[in-house]
Amino acid sequence: MLTLIAVTTIGIVRVRNLFAVAVLTSIYSFLMASVMLVLDAVDVALTEASVGAGIGTVLLLGTLYLTKTEEARPVHSVALPLFVAVGTAAILIWGVSATPPFGAADSPVQLAGPDYIQRSIAETGIANVVSSVLASYRGFDTLGETVVIFTAGIAILMLLKRAAPPGAGGKD
C-alpha cells in the first residue's frame, strides 16, 4: 500500500496535465486514508477521505476550471532542485534510522498513551479516546482550528469577490 502511494507520487511529479494531477491527488488521498485505517487511526482516515480526497479535489478542479489545465514545459535545469531534494532525503533517512522500530510498544512516543486511555472514561465519559482528547483536553486547540477555517473562508471571499461578476462595477 505504501509502495502504491510512492508510485502515485511519481505520477504526480511527472504528469504535466493538471487535470490528471488532480485525479492522481484524489487517488493518493484515498490510498493515504487506507494506510491510516491500517495504522488504527480510524477518525483520521475518515477525515482524510472526506476532506483530503473530497473537498481537496473539488477545490483543485474548481481552480482548474477557472484557470488553465496544462502545465508549461519546464525551462530551468532540474539539477539544483534534484540536488536539494536528494540531499534533504539523505539527511532525513539518516535521521529516521535512529528512531525506534515501527510498532514498538516501548518507544518513547507511547509513554503518555495509556494515561489518556485510562482516564478517558472516568473523566469525560467518552469511549472514543480521540473524541475525548479533541473536544475535552484539547478543546481550545479545536476552537483555534475553527477560527482558522473561518479566517480562511473570509480570505477566500475577499480574494474572489471583487472579480466575480464582470459587469457588476468591478473597478480592479
Next chain:
Amino acid sequence: MTELVKLGGDLASHYNQWITVFLMVSGLYIVIARGNMVKKLVGLSLFQTSVYLLYLSAGKILGGTAPIIDPAFTVYSHPLPHVLILTAIVVGVATLAVGLALVVRINEAYGTIEEDDIFEQDDNRP
C-alpha cells in the same frame, strides 16, 4: 554483506519512515522545480501528507487496535497523534483553499499561472 543485511532490516523496520521521507522530498522537489502555481500547491500538500504519515506511524503499536475503549481489547494505539493530525488535515485544506483562491486571482490579473511568465510581465512593466 552484513552491512547489506543490516540495511535490509533497517528498511523493513523503518519502511513507513522511508516512504515518508520519499513523499516529503517529492513535495519539496515539486515546489522548487515546477513553475506552475497549482502544481506547487499540490507539492505543498504532498509534503503535508507525509507529515501525517510520520505522526501516525509513530503512534501505532503492533497488535494494538483503534483507541476506542472496549472490554475485549487491552492494547490501543496512541490517541494523541490522531487528534493532532485531525486538526492538521483541516487546517491544511483551509490553507490549500486560500492558496488556490490566490492562484485564481493571479490568473485574473496576469492571465497566466506560470511563475516565469509572471516574472517576465513584471520585468517588462515600466
